[in-house]
Amino acid sequence: AQRVTQPEKLLSVFKGAPVELKCNYSYSGSPELFWYVQYSRQRLQLLLRHISRESIKGFTADLNKGETSFHLKKPFAQEEDSAMYYCALGGGSNYKLTFGKGTLLTVNP
Amino acid sequence: NAGVTQTPKFRVLKTGQSMTLLCAQDMNHEYMYWYRQDPGMGLRLIHYSVGEGTTAKGEVPDGYNVSRLKKQNFLLGLESAAPSQTSVYFCASSGRRTGELFFGEGSRLTVL
Numbered sequence: 001a002q003r004v005t006q007p008e009k010l011l012s013v014f015k016g017a018p019v020e021l022k023c024n025y026s027y028s029g030s031p032e033l034f035w036y037v038q039y040s041r042q043r044l045q046l047l048l049r050h051i052s053r054e055s056i057k058g059f060t061a062d063l064n065k066g067e068t069s070f071h072l073k074k075p076f077a078q079e080e081d082s083a084m085y086y087c088a089l090g091g092g093s094n095y096k097l098t099f100g101k102g103t104l105l106t107v108n109p
Numbered sequence: 110n111a112g113v114t115q116t117p118k119f120r121v122l123k124t125g126q127s128m129t130l131l132c133a134q135d136m137n138h139e140y141m142y143w144y145r146q147d148p149g150m151g152l153r154l155i156h157y158s159v160g161e162g163t164t165a166k167g168e169v170p171d172g173y174n175v176s177r178l179k180k181q182n183f184l185l186g187l188e189s190a191a192p193s194q195t196s197v198y199f200c201a202s203s204g205r206r207t208g209e210l211f212f213g214e215g216s217r218l219t220v221l
Contacts, residue, residue: 009149036210044152044199044212086151095140095159096167097210101151 002027004089006100013077014108021072021103023061023087032091033063033070036099038084047072047085057081077107111135115200115213122190122220130185130216132200140203141183142167142210143175145196152199158183190220 003026013019025031035047048056050063050070061072070087087100113134122128132141143155144167154167158177172194174186183202187194197217201210 006151034209043214044201044210046209049209095165096142096154096157098154098168099144099152101149 002089002098004087004098004100006085006087006103008103009101010104010106012106012108015079016076019074019077019081019105019107021085021087021105023070023072023100025068025070025087025089027068027089027091030091031063031065031089033061034088034090034097035059035061035070035072036086036088038086040083044086077105079107079109081105082107113200113202113211113213115198115216117216118214119217120219122187122218124191124220126190126220127186127188128190128218129187130198130200130218132183132185132202132213134181134183134200134202134211136202136204136211137180138202138204138211139180140205140208141177142201142203143173143183143185144199144201145169146199146215147196155185155198187218190218192220194218195220 005024033050037047038044059074086102088097090097142157144152153169156175158164161180164175176184197215200213
């Protein structure tokens, strides 16, 4: 069974502060990890995936297989980063993505 | 470029009524999915399809049926709606296995 855990339902930071959204996973095979974001009144969309190893909108995430984690980080949060963030897990022969319960990030001015 | 389109966007049903949600994608994607989004529960997979004419159960399939008669369409049916099915439903499609999912805008269903 595959499982994704996002321990924080809500996360509030001030503009310019660093932000880290936590994601831990459980999967017996070779995982593929993703972060999806849902801005207010917009569709859920892909933010980044671990295989790309890229920075999107200043966000990065590193897959740590030893700790089974894929935390999302940004050094300086902006107000426009306020959104719901979902960590998702797939991989192997799996056709499905399993999503975490999401973390609502609020960046205060 | 419409991407993934869901209809209807809003619907109110009475307990026991039936309805169908339609998802259409114009990206020639093989894989299509129906998720439900509930507060504190995140996104949970209801059913999915890996190609025309095929469907499979996800995490929370009970009370729902699906059909994929055409590659571009994925229908989600509720035969006898229950208040527990009040939710926001999202359709998604993907061009490859566990690749990037493209989501629709969501359909908000209320069952009274």
